Amino acid sequence: MINQIEIESFNQKISVQRVLGKIIGTKESPTVIAIGGIHGNERAGVNALLKVFKTIASEKIPFKGNFYGISGNINAISKNVRFQNVDLNRIWTKEQILKLHLENDLDEESSEQKEIYHILKKILETDKGPFYFLDLHTTSADTQPFITISDSLDNRRYSSNFSIPTILGIEEFLDGPLLTYINEFGHVALGFEAGQHQKEVxxxxxxxxxxxxxxxxxxxxxxxVKKHRFYKHSLSMFIENQDFYKIDFKYTIKPFEDFKMVAGYKNFQEIEKNDVLAYSNGKKLISDFEGKIFMPLYQQKGDDGYFIISKISKFWLNTSRFLRKVHFHHFLKLLPGVTSHKKKPYTLIVNPKTAQFLATEIFHLFGYRKKVLKRGKLHFIKRDRKVNEFL
Incomplete structure (x- = not known):
């Protein structure tokens, strides 16, 4: 068991333990699980969870269902670093979970993961859904608040309660995030990026x-909620519409690469084709796209250099919603070079030659995301799925 720590965070002395708070309300459901500090230098979520639990208790706010606040990488939080050995938000794979069961001599992040995994598993086995998972983050660059989701209709529906920019499908560009693992079991899961690491806002x-x-x-x-109207407008900056974005490009930093972003980029800043975005070993990295820069890296740890995003049209969103509701995705299985995975009902196996003619966006439209190339075939995994047992 990882010990409780005492730290100073945002000019406050706080105690951080694995379960930051727990409320069992008047009804059995729903259940909300919020995680703060899965990256140790992103402490804002931990501070916020402690304050919200304190307010609910002091004001005796009537509560229906269950609410858990869980801290992420406690050892990294104590040192105010993103991680120690490996990124705790890049190791949530079935292979890694199996390792937790089989091995006792685990590194720091795997030990943290094992504790979090068993807490989540117990909640999912003993409490009642629907379950809502919230992962609280901050960024190294200045940013307005935004949401990241895997593009399931349930995730879209829940995220529509927040009039802030929403990024679809980031899981295609990241290996092993916690929320991607949660989504595999059919639960609603939202990532929330609150702002820059050190800013009290x-x-x-x-x-x-x-x-x-x-x-x-x-x-x-x-x-x-006394300040509900204020909270809604302060997050959305008085914008009523929710804009959705897709990722067009990700720059991955290679091991031992000397990567430096050009100073001054802000999240969602407009960029043009041929803009200089960063330097790799002293050479200019020039944009091949126009769009918006997303999550430019201004910290030492991390291998996601930057992303480029563009807005998704309402027509695409509405068409996608309609096609999924009428289960039109079965049509894809009739196409040459596309077959269902025999053991995984949510997976399509696609011949790469077929994929040349069927753009990835077509699979996105029907609710599938590209995963990996296995034995010369592309695997696309369906985002919308029924709730199933957490493994």
């Missing part, structure tokens, strides 16, 4: 998001 944004998320999950009634 990031704590305020996490607090606002948590209150809105609890109201959206129907755990708390709007009238019991």
């Amino acid at each position: 990031s704590v305020d944004n996490c607090i606002a998001f948590l209150w809105l998320a609890l109201v959206a999950a129907k755990c708390i009634k709007k009238r019991h």
Whole structure:
């Protein structure tokens, strides 16, 4: 068991332990699980969770269902670093989970993961759904608040309660995030990016998001949240519409590469084709796209250099929603070079030659995401799925 720590975070002395708070309400469901600090230098979510639990208790706010606050990488939080050996938010794979069961001599991050895994498994086995998972983050660059989701209709529906930019399908570009693992079992899971690591407004944004998320999950009634209107407008900056974005490009930093972003880029900043974005071993990295720069890296640890994103049209979103609701995805299985995986009902196996004619966006439209190339075939995995047992 990883010990409780005492730290100073955002000019406050706080105690951080694995379970930051727990509420068992008047009804058995729903259940909300919020995680803060899965990256140890992203402490805003931890501060926010402690404040929200304290407010619910002190104001005796009526609560329906269950609410858990869980801290992520406690050892990294104590040192204020992203991680120690490996990124705790890049190791949530079935192979790694099996390793947790079979091995006793685990490194720091695997030990943290094992504790978190068993807590989540117990909650999912003993509490009642629907389950809502919230992962609270901050960024190294200045940013307005935004949400990241795997593109299931349930995730879209829940995220529509927040009028802030929403990025679809980031899991295609990252290996082993916690929320991607959670999505495999059919649960709603949202990542929330609150702002820059050191800025106190990031704590305020996490607090606002948590209150809105609890109201959206129907755990708390709007009238019991004193500053509900303020929270909604402070997050959305008085914008009523929710914009969705897709990722067009990701720059991955190679081992031992000397990578440096050009100074001054802000998240969602417009960029043009041929703009100089960063330097790799002293050579310019020039954009091949126009769009918006997303999550430019201004810290030492991490291998996601930057992304380029573009807005998704409402027509595409509405068409995608309609096609999925009428189960039109079965049509894909009739195409030459496309077959169902015999053991995995949510997976399509696609001949790469077929994929040349069927753009990845077509599979996205029907609710599939590209995973990996296995034995010369592409595997596309369906995002919308029924709730199944957590493994």
